[in-house]
Amino acid sequence: MKSFRFLFAAILVLAMIISGCTSGSETKDKPSGSPAVKETAPASQTAANTNAPGDGAKEAPILAEQVKAGTLPPLAERLPKQADIMVEPTVEEIGQYGGDLRIPWTGSGDKWKVGQPTEEALFRFKKDGSGVEPNVAKSYEVNADSTEFIIHLREGIKWSDGVPFTADDVIFYWEHMLKKETFGKKVYDAYYSIDPATGEKALAEITKVDDYTFKVVHKYPSVQFLERVAIDNKWFFAPAHFQKTILPEFVGEEKALEIAKKWGFEDLKSFGQATGYYYWIYPQIPTLRPWVAKNDPESDQFIMERNPYYWKTDLEGNQLPYIDRIVATKVQDPSQQVLGTLSGDFNLNWFGAKDFTVLKENEKKGDYRVIQWLTTDWAPNGVSVQLNQTTEDPDMRGLFQDIRFRQALSVGADRGEIVEIVTNGISDPVQASVAEGLIGYQDGWKDQWAEYDPAKANQLLDEIGLTKRGKDNFRQFANGKDVVIDFIESSTDTGPFLELIKKYYEALGIKVNVKVVDKATQDEMKYANQIPASSESLAAVNVSLRPDALVPLRVLTPWYGMYGLYTQSGGKEGVKPEGDVAKILEYWDKIKASKTSDEINKWANEIYKLHMKNQWVIGYASPTPALITASNNIRNVPDYLVWADEFRSLGHGHPAQFFIKS
């Protein structure tokens, strides 16, 4: 475990530094005014200096047959023009065609399980996580103060139905879908820039330059525009030729409704959302993905087949993906995921760390390997304690906001025992913190308040003034009220951890109640501010890119409770942030208004520092890895990367390059 983490950390750190420098340098040496070509797709570079793909490009046997049969144009016509083909560097080796990826999913509700691995964003995160690189886009140029982005697309790239993909698809998406909110999402923050002075938001302007180029103009600097697009919006385009046939704007309300009904939908909104946002599970809709839906996602087995027009090749010019199909079989019970993996029913799957031992124990027998990716959690999910800083009860709120109280709770529990029992010894007994090697890492953070010291804890609690003891020797407030922490949980999985926490906290004289409710109820309770404490954990790749967990911008993460509602409602509702929480918001505004990535990194770091200082989230174990189980004959699965939603989880490993070795 450990060794792996260090090695990996090293790599990442390296990556950061490099990217840091470059970005630094960029901003300096540049004749202001005329935009200079700054970064072109590493892909196309490699494309240039590899023995020209396209000619002699090879394709999957099934496709070759179709070509022979004349039902499919030859490969050369399907791929983008040579220079624009995206060539993926080899991971382990050049692959072989054929085979299925057999994965379990819980049904169409589980869209992202097939969505993330097949996702093709305009810009995607580099494997080292240091920043984004062109993907669907070929390259981009940006001006000095990051207000004007010119993005080049790949010429000759085609939708999975063979229709060419051009800038029009981007503009269409922007004009007729995003801005019209046809799929139940507001225009993403990424497309707004903020006035450093007033902080008011300005929507970007996006215009077509030519068929393969478009321009994004921000009113104010938006240094992280591309990264934020990659996270907020991921893709940035839609098949205009298809959408025109279903969008009310084009076919008219009642016709659209009629179509929706034909698809089995009741109303246009859900239809719009399904076709405009969750499009990849509908076989009717063309995409740019390596695999495209082939049957009804509601059937017991959902199948995605290779996209004959996929626009990436390997170094030898073999069209990707290697694997013919993704076969997602519906499962209902978690144990089936494990059992199915052991028995090889599923040759690719991913798990949380709690199944580590059973998976490892059966590695040989099941002829698969368990690949461990680092997660961006601050602590394993359900092995940390978030205290709602704005909890209803004034007395408890007072305590929760008292840093000494949090420290007491932190040192009051034996992390050694917790990691042994709860994480089965996989984790280290450390504080909730940013793992080494990730953005926001702080020295000494993971050891802050980490050693078990009940005496100290009691002393702190006494200092706070909780000296009064009630029946069963529980601490009381001066007013005679018991000090009680109520945990509201949405699953029983966190049971063991909370049992231990209860034991330790009550040993300190602090009563603990645990209540389990269903997810929806918990969701409701969040808004009603009825969740005093939760064992939810935090995860964030980079606060500046996705602040939800660390910055109270809305009702989402338990620790900041109603502070979020305050910012969200522009001060109408919720609780006004004070002290360090207010500072965090301050820094956040600074980040949004920053002109350079340095600035951003600086403020981001400040936010992390505040979190380190306050430890609103008390962690009791180091994050556990995400586990990917792949049959031994599935190759090209990267050995260690960061498993993060921002990086699209498994998608970060470029499944298009996976292949089944015979």
Add this chain to the structure above:
Amino acid sequence: MARSKNPNGIQGNVTMKIIPGLRKNRVQDVRSAAKQDVEYSSQWKLIYKRFKKHKLARISMIVLGLLYFGAIFAQFIAPYSLESYDSKYVNAPPMTIRFVDADGKFHIQPFVYGLKSARDPETMRKIFQSDPEVRYKLQLFVKAEPYKFLGLFKTDIHLFGVEQPGRLFMFGTDSMGRDLFSRIILGSQISLSIPLVGVGISFVLGILIGGVSGYFGGWLDSFIQRIIEIIRSFPTIPLWMALSAAIPPRIPVVTMYFYIVIILALIGWTDLARVVRGKFFSLKNEDYVLAAKISGVSDSKIIVRHLLPGFLSYLIVATTLAIPAMILGETTMSFLGLGIRSPATSWGVLLQEAQKIENVSLYPWKLIPLGSVIVAVMAFNFMGDGLRDAADPYKR
């Protein structure tokens, strides 16, 4: 009136329960009959007599007796408490209690070896080895964690155990290093008490309402039937979800579970009620019932004395069959956070915990609780059988 049921006229009402030709019983009855004239009590007497003859039933009774004894003195019998987590002994396999040590020496006092544990660095699985160097003798009445004996006075004496720092895991430990044996014993306190309350309630309700419905018939019957239909088509899951949200966190799970069992019972009586009703329908115009009616016996009396005995056997079977369902009932609740939740423990919880593939494949001893459930259920049912056969009016 009794004559109509009476096989051979003479001897009053006594011999009616015995088919002619079964002289043994009959003669006994002839004797006992001299003393009492109330047919009813004599029937119970008979049932009792016959029950004593049912070997398996007697054994089952003893088994149940033991189980309940264990439940009552659980804290005393269990070597460890429910909160005795121990990170050193996570998922430890059952220990063998030995008399002969490594070098073949026999010890009169049983003992267990100490456990050496290590983690497999690859799979992180805890591997345990008993090391023959350290031997811990099994002792009676050892001092260990304190508890309240029968909730009365504090003590720290446990029936048996090994001296510190030794540990005794007869059935191994669970994923939190708790002794499974102790958990089973302590779990029986809930599993052997609360479910029976539920069964009892639905049993009474079933007979009462079903009886009334079937006996009086008419609009009352059809009204009750409609009610039953409505109750039966009650969607419980959302009900539970609502409940789990409504209950304040301060309510301890066990209390909560108790209420839930009662609610379950309030819903669950319908099946029995229907059968009872059906039976009453057919029995209520038996001559002897009519006779009783004519001779002005009160309805309640008729129901209790003439109708119920008529299918006592069925009721017994039905009830004993209902028990396992109730014991396991809570397991289906727990995912809504309503069932019993560790550290509070019941057999249902233990089975729930055992459910993971991980346990079935790596730590099979976690299935031991299943054994205890099966034993209990069998005991209940065989005892029910005994009662049934005893209650059978035409018993050989």
Add this chain to the structure above:
Amino acid sequence: MTQAATRSDKPLLSVKDLKIQIQVDGGVMKAVDGVDFEIRKGRTLGLVGESGCGKSLTSRAIMAINPKECETSGQIEYVSTEGKPNQSVDLLSLNPRGKEIRAIRGRKISMIFQEPMTAFSPMYSIGNQIMEAVLIHRTKNKKEARAITLDMLSKVGISDQEKRFEQFPHEFSGGMRQRAMISMALSCNPELLIADEPTTALDVTIQAQVLELMKSLQQEFGMAILLVTHDLGIIAEMCDEVAVMYLGKIVEQGTVKEIFSNPKHPYTRGLMRSMPRLGGNKSERLESIEGSVPLPVNMPPMCGFYDRCPERIEGVCNKRSVPNTEISDGHTVRCFLYTDREEGE
């Protein structure tokens, strides 16, 4: 039928030393202990005794329909008048579940039970259950069987048979049920009819009718009857011979005239005294013989009636088992009063 009686001196059924034992916790219970009697063609033998004396077991033993628990020994010789004359079968030797006995049951020997209430299954129509017997023994043809059944029903005085045929037991009154039962028993005109307390469950008036019916039917069919009852009145009315049973033994046996004119055994006398007057309260009956029947379990060799006997002889009756003495032709009694003691040993 008188000629039939004379045609063969061999009795239709002769029971020899019939013993029935039942294992009980106490030990072995001698429910029936060496019973002998004969039934001649067309005649009626009454088997009388208070309940629990073993008469029902005896009668069932003939049909071999006692429960397994009854270990039965002795001989029950049955001489069929059909087929080869005078060729006899030992009913006890037959497999109680086997073909032969079943061919005899209900066909040649049939039975009326005392409990018309439960003797019919409530599930099937009376007609169905009667016809069943016919279908087993007489004809496979349903139409025919039905005709026979209806005819039988009319014979036992059930009017409106067509309707009755379809009706269920619970729609019949007790008397009607018993009539139906009789018609079922006679549907295959048997040679021997065993009537176990046929009228006990019936009201006195109905009793009379039913008995009347049985008599007349006997005239018509000429079958012999073994009438098991506790009611001497019925015996007097119906029987030619009578055997008085007490505690598994026949204590006195003879023609009705003989027994009634001069009963010998104290028990018989007791019974005589307790003869029911019509409408008399039945529960009085046994008061006249004080004490109750002992359990015949591991009884020492002694007279079973000893402790209840008004004329008991200390040191004799309770010391040895009582031998059978023939007083006059065909009149036997089992009592020390009529034995010269030395003989006894």
Add this chain to the structure above:
Amino acid sequence: MLSYIVKRIVLVIPVVFFISIVVFYIIQLPPGDYVSNYSAQMMKMGDVMTDADKAEMRSALGLDRPVYEQYAIWMKKIFTKGDFGFSFNYNKPVTEVIKQYMGLTLVVSLVSMFFQYLVAIPVGIYTAVKQYSIGDYVFSGISFLGMATPHFLLAIILMFLSYTWFGDPLLGLFSQEYVNAPWSWDKVQDLAKHMVIPVIIIGLAGTADMIRVMRGQMLDELNKPYVLTARAKGLSEGKILLKYPTRAAMNPIVSTLGWSLTNIFTGSTITAIVLNLQIQGPVMFNALLGQDMYLAGTWLLFMALLTVLGTLISDILLAWLDPKIRTEFRGT
């Protein structure tokens, strides 16, 4: 009798209607609605929904309306268009969803039901006739085992054994290659193979109590005098057993058939979930958990109808099987 049945059938309508109200009310009783469920689910996959998104969705699905309105609309559609509404989860009309799963549901439950009766009744008779024989104890033991073991655990164990012995845990009703394949002999065989475990589990538990009941009934009947009468008629033991006691003992089992009508569809939900059987039970279970109102509502309505009809059927059977009641009805 007929008039009675008619009376009852007339009663069905108001009862079911009333139930529909109760049901609908209860479904939305728990806090939160489909949308909050959905957002919670999406959140887990990193797809965060803002309040705006949720409000949007609610209004789209008409969940922002008050309950009685939703109910009224639902009912109106049912009566006017025979449209039972729309399943949010499946983005399909409710009826579609139900149709999709009906086939296999019937297969599974009918097969296991058939299995139950096939096993339970003979065994019940046997254990009664051979009371206290070894066989009696063995069968009783097994049936208790079936009762005492919770389905979910038994399912897991069997799946695991099947995996360790045959290398195939027999997940679901089909092997992967057959799930979408058109029906063929191989597919049928594959289905048969996968039916083994469910049938054992569902069957075992079901048979257990049926055996007990049958045994109890038989013991009651076996010693009734009419058996003796039948024997005296010269009827063979086998015939006696079948015609008299068995027929009588069957009554409660047969007459309760109607009541268990609903089990055909929901009986084995837990088992189905653990064994990953794609049948109604789990679908409805999730609909209830996820507050997929119309799907759940329609389903429960359907169940209610079955319950009510089931009762009717049972009552009729009861009457029809028991001459006493039958004649009583003839009277009235």
